[in-house]
Amino acid sequence: MQEVIKVESLTFRYSPGEPLIENLSFSIYEGEFFCVVGPNGAGKSTLLKLLLGFLRPKAGKIFLFGKELSQFKEWEKIGYVPQRFSVEKFWTGTVEELLRKVAKKEKVGWIIAFLHLENLLKRQFVKLSGGEQQKVLLALALTKNPSLLILDEPMTGLDIHAQEHIEHVLKEISKDRTVVVVSHDLGFVMRNASRMLCLGMPECRVVYPKDFGQIIRELYGLH
Ligand SMILES: Nc1ncnc2c1ncn2[C@@H]1O[C@H](COP(=O)(O)OP(=O)(O)OP(=O)(O)O)[C@@H](O)[C@H]1O
Numbered sequence: 637m638q639e640v641i642k643v644e645s646l647t648f649r650y651s652p653g654e655p656l657i658e659n660l661s662f663s664i665y666e667g668e669f670f671c672v673v674g675p676n677g678a679g680k681s682t683l684l685k686l687l688l689g690f691l692r693p694k695a696g697k698i699f700l701f702g703k704e705l706s707q708f709k710e711w712e713k714i715g716y717v718p719q720r721f722s723v724e725k726f727w728t729g730t731v732e733e734l735l736r737k738v739a740k741k742e743k744v745g746w747i748i749a750f751l752h753l754e755n756l757l758k759r760q761f762v763k764l765s766g767g768e769q770q771k772v773l774l775a776l777a778l779t780k781n782p783s784l785l786i787l788d789e790p791m792t793g794l795d796i797h798a799q800e801h802i803e804h805v806l807k808e809i810s811k812d813r814t815v816v817v818v819s820h821d822l823g824f825v826m827r828n829a830s831r832m833l834c835l836g837m838p839e840c841r842v843v844y845p846k847d848f849g850q851i852i853r854e855l856y857g858l859h
Contacts, residue, residue, distance in 0.1 A: 637667070638665065638702070639664070640665060640783075640814045641663065641664040641687060641816070642664075642697075642698070642702075643660060643697075645659050645696040646659070646661070646697075647659055647660075647695040648691065648693050650682075655694065656682060657679050661696075666814055667813075667814060668814055668816075669817070670814070670815070670829065671818075671825040671829040672816070672818045673818075673855070674834055674836035675836045675855070675856065677836075679835050681818065683818075683835065687700070688786065689705055689708075700784075701784075712780045712782065713780075713782055714784045714785075715777030715780060715782035716785075716787075716788075717770075717787040718773070719788045719789050719792065727762060728761070729760070730761065731756045731761055732757040734776065735776065738779045739779035739780070743781075747775045747779065748775070750808075751805060753775055756768055756772065766793035766794060767793070767794045767795060767802075770790060774802070774805065782813065784814045784815075785813055785814070785815050786817075789818055791820075791821045799821075803824060806828070817829075825848070826845075826848055831845075834851055837854070
């Protein structure tokens with residue numbers, strides 16, 4: 637099985653002192669639905685930013701599709717859905733204009749239908765509700781038809797219907813793609829993850845579904 641992401645002895649800190657991520661190693665394989673969990677501040681978003689090259693490791697190596705990050709050029713293979721609140725102020729224009737900016741019209745038809753975006757096309761992105769914006773961000777990430785989709789807390793701020801819809805969409809998407817999701821929604825993780833990475837434990841661990849329950853209790857101090 638192809639290693640889509642390989643992380644070797646990764647260490648990162650924002651400022652001098654204790655590293656936020658220390659000597660972390662794991663791989664994500666083609667076709668996985670891989671979840672990253674952990675308490676607030678454990679470094680989940682930071683890890684995604686390291687994987688995407690937005691931040692540089694202090695030590696260790698990251699490989700994407702077998703290439704060292706610094707040599708990796710095929711960014712069209714990767715779709716990224718950031719946390720919604722971190723992008724919305726930078727976006728202007730209607731949903732249709734945003735989609736056009738990143739892809740040709742004929743390429744986005746299936747995405748519009750798949751995500752039920754028809755009614756949103758003429759509306760200003762910044763004026764959409766949280767759930768609507770989330771769907772548009774997902775649509776934008778799908779325009780390149782990426783084989784790896786990375787999402788940072790896709791359920792935040794969504795009502796129960798929007799959550800169900802996004803979960804269904806991610807399930808469908810994951811049938812022929814690798815999906816990496818940071819999530820606080822442990823029900824979502826338990827239902828979908830092939831494996832999960834737990835950050836914020838003394839030993840960050842990759843866990844298989846049979847051990848999810850016990851590790852989550854340990855991770856969050858639940859009894
Ligand atoms: N640009 C930055 N400069 C300095 N410290 C930062 C920066 N970004 C994040 N941090 C700190 O690093 C730690 C990890 O942040 P990160 O956003 O990766 O956590 P997280 O696990 O995604 O948290 P959450 O579940 O709350 O989203 C936090 O203590 C945060 O304050």
